[in-house]
Amino acid sequence: MHRYFLLSFISFFLICSAEAQExxxxxxxxxxxxxxxxxxxxxALPNLAEFCNEYLSTNFDLNDETVEVGSPxxxxxxxxxxxxxxxxxxxxxxxxxxxxYLLAGGFLHIDDNYGLDSYIRLExxxxxxELEFIELPFNHTIYNQKFEFKNGLPKIHxxxxxxxxxxxxxxxxxxxxxxxxxxxxxxxxxxxRIHNDPEEKRQEALMMGANIISYALxxx
Numbered sequence: 001m002h003r004y005f006l007l008s009f010i011s012f013f014l015i016c017s018a019e020a021q022e023x024x025x026x027x028x029x030x031x032x033x034x035x036x037x038x039x040x041x042x043x044a045l046p047n048l049a050e051f052c053n054e055y056l057s058t059n060f061d062l063n064d065e066t067v068e069v070g071s072p073x074x075x076x077x078x079x080x081x082x083x084x085x086x087x088x089x090x091x092x093x094x095x096x097x098x099x100x101y102l103l104a105g106g107f108l109h110i111d112d113n114y115g116l117d118s119y120i121r122l123e124x125x126x127x128x129x130e131l132e133f134i135e136l137p138f139n140h141t142i143y144n145q146k147f148e149f150k151n152g153l154p155k156i157h158x159x160x161x162x163x164x165x166x167x168x169x170x171x172x173x174x175x176x177x178x179x180x181x182x183x184x185x186x187x188x189x190x191x192x193r194i195h196n197d198p199e200e201k202r203q204e205a206l207m208m209g210a211n212i213i214s215y216a217l218x219x220x
Contacts, residue, residue, distance in 0.1 A: 024059055046062045058217070083110075109179075
């Protein structure tokens, strides 16, 4: 099983050394089939990377990277971000590739941009047929990293007047996939001009994103 992501993992812990400073951590948006808008939130990841570099002392590349779910290049990325509003389809080889990446220590963050829920639950069953999404309690460590969120996920955008929920797939005690629902973190990460969100909301979204990144880099 590939372990390329561990190079990024090690560089996080050695970030103070000159050699580590030269190696860039990388995050990417997950490109999937089915017709859904996997490409949504175009400015989100560069802004999140910049925020993490400032507040977590990480060394993320600021480019807006994308990677296909079936690609061996998954292993280059310490963190995968998946979003959209519509249909998602994983074929068997893609599901296997994503599973192997996650079991090798990778991390997937699924961020419902409204309308993704019914699709992603079915497709993630192809990846982990033995697992169910469970709602994470507010005292879970993902809410208590650099920043503390006593009430769990912040609410960034309103859709159906539902509370935000954070779900996870937990494999052998490890959270391998975090699913943010009814929160819309990615919209909060975008440039302020795009959604005209109050700066307070944008900061909440970025701080929660930094917590997810911190957790993803230190879980193993």
